[in-house]
Amino acid sequence: MEIKASDVKALREKTGAGMMECKKALAEANGDAAQAEKILKEKGLAAVAKRAERATSEGRIFVRQNGNKIAIAEVTCETDFVAKNTDFIAMGEKILDVIFAKGYTKVEKELEDMVLELATKIRENMSLRRVEVIEVPANAAASTYVHSNFKTAAAVVIEGSDNDVAKEFAHDCCLHLAAFTPAYINKADIPQSYIDEQKEIFEAQMAQDEKMASKPENVKAGILQGKINKHLAEICFVDQMFVKDDKVSVAKKLEEVSKTAGAKLSFGKVALFVLGK
Numbered sequence: 001m002e003i004k005a006s007d008v009k010a011l012r013e014k015t016g017a018g019m020m021e022c023k024k025a026l027a028e029a030n031g032d033a034a035q036a037e038k039i040l041k042e043k044g045l046a047a048v049a050k051r052a053e054r055a056t057s058e059g060r061i062f063v064r065q066n067g068n069k070i071a072i073a074e075v076t077c078e079t080d081f082v083a084k085n086t087d088f089i090a091m092g093e094k095i096l097d098v099i100f101a102k103g104y105t106k107v108e109k110e111l112e113d114m115v116l117e118l119a120t121k122i123r124e125n126m127s128l129r130r131v132e133v134i135e136v137p138a139n140a141a142a143s144t145y146v147h148s149n150f151k152t153a154a155a156v157v158i159e160g161s162d163n164d165v166a167k168e169f170a171h172d173c174c175l176h177l178a179a180f181t182p183a184y185i186n187k188a189d190i191p192q193s194y195i196d197e198q199k200e201i202f203e204a205q206m207a208q209d210e211k212m213a214s215k216p217e218n219v220k221a222g223i224l225q226g227k228i229n230k231h232l233a234e235i236c237f238v239d240q241m242f243v244k245d246d247k248v249s250v251a252k253k254l255e256e257v258s259k260t261a262g263a264k265l266s267f268g269k270v271a272l273f274v275l276g277k
Contacts, residue, residue, distance in 0.1 A: 003023055003026045003027055003031065007026055007031070007033060008022045008023050008026060010033070022036070025037075025039045057076070057078075057276055058076065058077050058078060058079055058080045058082070058083045058275075059074065059075050059076035059077050059083050059126075059129075059151075059275055059276075060074075060075055060083050060088065060089065060092055060150045060151070060275075061073070061074050061075075061146060061150055061151060061152070061153040061273050061275060062074075062075065062092040062093060062095065062096055063144045063145075063146050063153045063155065063273075064093075064096045064100075064144075065136075065142065065144055065155075066100050068135060068136045068137075069100065069133060069134065069135055069136065070133070070134040070136065070142060070144055070155045071096050071099045071100060071131070071132075071133050071134075072131070072132045072133075072134075072144075072153060072155060072271060072273055073092060073095050073096060073099065073111075073128065073130075073131050074128075074129040074130050074131075074273055074275060075088070075091070075092050075095070075115060075126065075127070075128055075129065076126065076127045076129050076275070076276065077124055077125070077126045077127075078124045078125050078126075079124065082122060082124050082126075083150075085122070087118060087121070087122070088118065088122075088126075091114060091115065091118050094114065095111050095114060095115075095128065095131075098110065098111060098114070099111070099131065099133065104131065104133070105131070105132075105133045106131055107128050107130065107131050111128050111131070112128055114128075115127065115128045129276075130273075132271055132273075134155055134157065134269045134271060135269075136157055136268075137157075137159060137268065139159070139160065139161060139162055140157055140158060140159045140160070140161075140162055140166075140268055141157070141158045141161065141162045141163070141166035141167040141169075141170045142155065142156065142157045142158070142167075142170055142268075143155070143156055143167060143170035143171040143173070143174050144174060145171065145174035145175060145177075145178055147178050151274065151275040152178045152181065152272075152273065152274050152275070153178070153272075153273045154173075154174040154175075154177035154178050154270075154271065154272050154273070155174065155269070155270075155271045156170045156171075156173040156174050156177070156267070156269075156270050156271075157170065157267070157268030157269045157270070158170045158173075158265050158266070158267065158268065159265065159266050159267070159268040160258070160261075160263045160264050160265040160266055161261050161262075161263035161265060163261055163262075163263075165257060165260050165261040166257070166261050166263070166265060169253075169254070169257045169261075169265070172242075172243065172244055173250065173270070175243055175244075176237075176240070176242060176243035176244075176250065177237065177270070177272045178272075179243050180237075180240055180243065181272060181274055182235055182236055182237040182240055182272070183235040183236075184235055184236045184237065185236065185237045185238065185267075185270050186236050186237065186238045186239070187232055187236055187239070189236075190232065190235075190236070195228065195232070198228060198231055199224065199228060202224055202227045202228065202231075203224060206220065206223065206224065233249075237250055237270060238250045238251040238254075238267070239251065254266070254267070
């Protein structure tokens, strides 16, 4: 049967498939547009399934604050080209729309289906890797930040006041997180197994240092503890030197800002998203 160019064009606009693919699908479906769309979708799903094992090391992090809620979604794909695709970006924003509209707090099937629909159309492996929703309590300031490459994002809630001083500090903390990407928020979050492993590493390094051999055991123990404390301070957000004042730690800066804000401030939820981590 004759396949009209207008039908091919309409199917292409609806599915995103190539002109020849659309024409073949319409021919296979005897001109039935709905059946042709189904055929293309099945072929797209098959193509995505074949690529399922491919690495999705690219992507984009989407962040939005809506009232007293902040939603963050990490969507991964295979290539940077697709991550910059307008359809991919629109899908990520729509995921946030649905999260707020439905009250979702984690990855749900409806959200996964949205990703699968685009993956089927583009035929590239994609994944909604994680979703986090943060509730901002009353009398609290919150801020979000997404780095220019959209691969690093942060959200910080400062409890105790919602004045401009607290809001500015929350924003600065987001910049700090994106710049230094700490592994932990504070020392209490660090697994003991990690600390034990670092201790073994430092002990091995000290054993190879000839200058250490003659030192008393109590001195060695003090040096070892000093090394551990220094390392933990470097990987913990509250103990790092503040991004806008490298003479004080984040925790110390919080105390200073509390005085300026005229309120006892404390950290609420602190979230850092780094693509693929």
